[in-house]
Amino acid sequence: MRFMIIVKADKNSEAGIMPSEQMLADMGRFNEELVKAGVMLAGEGLHPSSKGARVRFSGKDRSVTDGPFAETKELIAGFWLWQCASLQEAIDWVKRCPNPMLGESEIEIRQVFEAEDFGDAFTPELREQEERLRAEITRQSGQ
Template sequence: MRVMVFVKATEESERPLLPTADDMAAMDLFNDALQAAGILRAADGLRPTCHAVRVAFDGPGRTVIPGPFTPAHELVAGFWLWEVKDMDEAIAWVKRCPNPMPGPSEIEIRPLYEEADFA
């Protein structure tokens, strides 16, 4: 089962500040463990939405909307793509993750559609 694991943004992550060296080292160790377990397919952090744009669709029309966007808790600050046995395994791995933010934060796990879903 493939899952996309989203690190939800916070007010702090929407500021253009980089994580501390200690925070990066802790996350690197976690990513190394995911890699060693054969689960990790892709991972990366995203710049704050002040660097982003959205493209709104309305029929044939397209409108470019520059960031930043709010509210922060509805945004994504980073992601992993994992291949796991089931949702329980994904949850167990997320519980091992170092807190990705300096304060309270959330991580969302969403299964990807698989070919069998369309059979």
């Protein structure tokens, strides 16, 4: 199972305060453990929402709102994509993670949908398209 591990933003990450050398070293060690265990598929930090935008959909209309966004607790400062056997394994890994923020912080764990989760609505044609797109992404990234 794949899980997205979502590191919630705080006032410091939204202010653009960069992590200390110690925090980067601690996270580097943790990421190394994840990679060696075959858990980590991807992971990145994100710039503050002041450098982002949101696109709102209403039928065929689109509207764009530039950051920053007010509700810090709803914002994301970074993420990992992990391969774990279960939600409990992902929880156990998160509990080992260094605190990603200077003060209190929160990390959310969400399972990623897999093809079989969509049942009959994911027709053979759609499955083939998905496989073709994934193969192209792999080709483009040189993996």
